[in-house]
Amino acid sequence: MRLEMGTFPVRDIVFGRTTRYDAGRLTVDRDAVLAAVRQDPRIASAELEIAKPGESVRIWPVRDVIEPRVKVEGPGVCYPGICGREIATVGEGRTHRLSGMGVVEVSSVNWHDAGGDFVETFLDMSGHYGEMYPYQKLVNLCLVVEPDATLNEEVKNYAAHKAALTVSDQLGEAVRSLTPPEREVFELAPVDPSLPRVVYIWCVHSPQAMSGSPTAFCTATYGLTQLTPPWYLHPNEILDGALTGPYRTAFAMSWTVANNPLFLDLYRRHGRDWNFLGVISLRTEWTTQTEKQLMANQTAKLAKQLGAQGAVVTWDAGGNEFIEVVRSIQACERLGIKTVFLTSEDDATDGAPTMLEPLPEADAIVSTSFFKNVTLAVPEAPAVSRVIGLPTKIVRRGSTIGLHGGVDGGTLPTTGPLPPPWRYDDHYGFSSLSCAE
């Protein structure tokens, strides 16, 4: 599999008569793009707004951030499988991307209606809270979209996300036939056989258990969100968006998955520092002991069969999912595969370990700091001049800083100071926070 990635950096986005890209400036034909979105009869309302780095702007609710990518040559489409998109295997040929920008999916639609999982992320384009996330540096084209309110939650989710992907596709068309200013070739070329063979075990939350549905909306592998045994993915498939966001914590957006710095570094140093074997994607939140251990065993077996001597492991969640992740690490170590685990940490209370089940085999762990904003002592996000999206935010029990386990707070104006969401969670090493001594 050989993929040529053409990058078109975006410095600025403006609305204008035609959607076009010219030397860093993306002009968007607002009416044409919205017309494409409104072709879906499930969409009740849609608007586009631009948010630029440094502005006193808050975007709420943020469900996903998508980097526009289009297949120019080769089979399939980028972000395959999700929302009914083609499922042909991707990763071959040529793909064009618009870097430095995001399409932000803004909608009141919640993840599912089984309870316990709420959209909590807002994004500030300036100020300390926004600085914690990579999206503050992107020029963001926000799609504020509401599906028909009479649809069921799952259908609404897919309609809202499909609308965001439609916007992404529309923008990608602007650069389909242009010559990219930056080009990079990605392939797993044969390398010096003495280089260590390394696999990336990429654990991804499945909403199946919490939502009660195998098709509930969430981070997807070729559009599938259900619990599946470990998959092998060629790294080019990741570059073409085979793993999409979003998951409910702010880092597992489609943008962060496609721009995962850990993944890109593993790939770019293939042939120089190691022999990168590719990605094993394990879906997590299996709900019995047996299933969790089975996934761990099979993940390690797959890594061993691929010839892995080392494995880098990440996950994107919290809670009981830790068990299959750490047991995968244990199973790998027991098969002679050396592991490194990148993870965020819980509070260290009364000397208790900062992770759920610290097994002795997981002996090389890199911390991306605490996953709770309250532990990080993140102050309230300050008042802003402009809001894109909903004018109010419910301060919700269990999901908002200071209210974990308490009762639902009131409804706050989005413009005003807002308590940060409960979770922070840098899954892929974007920020510079690490463990506190």
Add this chain to the structure above:
Amino acid sequence: MGIPVGMISAIYNFALTTGANRVIRGARIEHVCGDPTLSPEKDYAFGMRIVTTALQTLTIAVPGPTLFDPMAPGKT
């Protein structure tokens, strides 16, 4: 002496490491004391079997973390 604890858990191996001396095997994380795929009567009976087993363990002296299986033969 402290208060005896019977911990019903679907992830029982992990539960055995938490300091609970009596761990009772539950069904699934999202329905520990039941099974929504069963009819209401059978779901209730299934749940009662798990819970009564758990209550019984509180009367049993154990040397350390011990796993009890409500579905083992002989349990009512």
